[in-house]
Amino acid sequence: MLKNLRKRYIVMFAVAVLLLATGVVFAAGSQGQVSSMSGQVVYAIATGTKVSEGTVLVKVKTLAGATAAARANCSGTVVSVVSNGSNISAGQTVAQIQP
Numbered sequence: 296m297l298k299n300l301r302k303r304y305i306v307m308f309a310v311a312v313l314l315l316a317t318g319v320v321f322a323a324g325s326q327g328q329v330s331s332m333s334g335q336v337v338y339a340i341a342t343g344t345k346v347s348e349g350t351v352l353v354k355v356k357t358l359a360g361a362t363a364a365a366r367a368n369c370s371g372t373v374v375s376v377v378s379n380g381s382n383i384s385a386g387q388t389v390a391q392i393q394p
Contacts (some may be wrong), residue, residue, distance in 0.1 A: 335381070336380060346372045
């Protein structure tokens with residue numbers, strides 16, 4: 296009885312470690328960059344560009360001219376971004392950065 300209980304705890308521990316490791320792998324993936332403004336995209340950084348935190352990724356058209364709608368919140372390489380001319384809304388993911 297004690298051996299079965301011990302085996303069960305070992306198996307449960309191994310599964311927990313495996314789940315934790317899987318979570319770490321997914322957390323190391325690309326990070327979504329969210330727009331703070333709505334509007335028509337007039338500038339989008341090129342895919343493959345290396346950026347640092349704070350770099351403007353997307354600008355939208357406003358009455359006062361082009362305004363930054365999204366900035367990089369981490370350093371890395373841009374792996375995807377919305378296209379020029381597309382309409383975006385505040386809170387929308389507009390780019391992905393691979394740290």
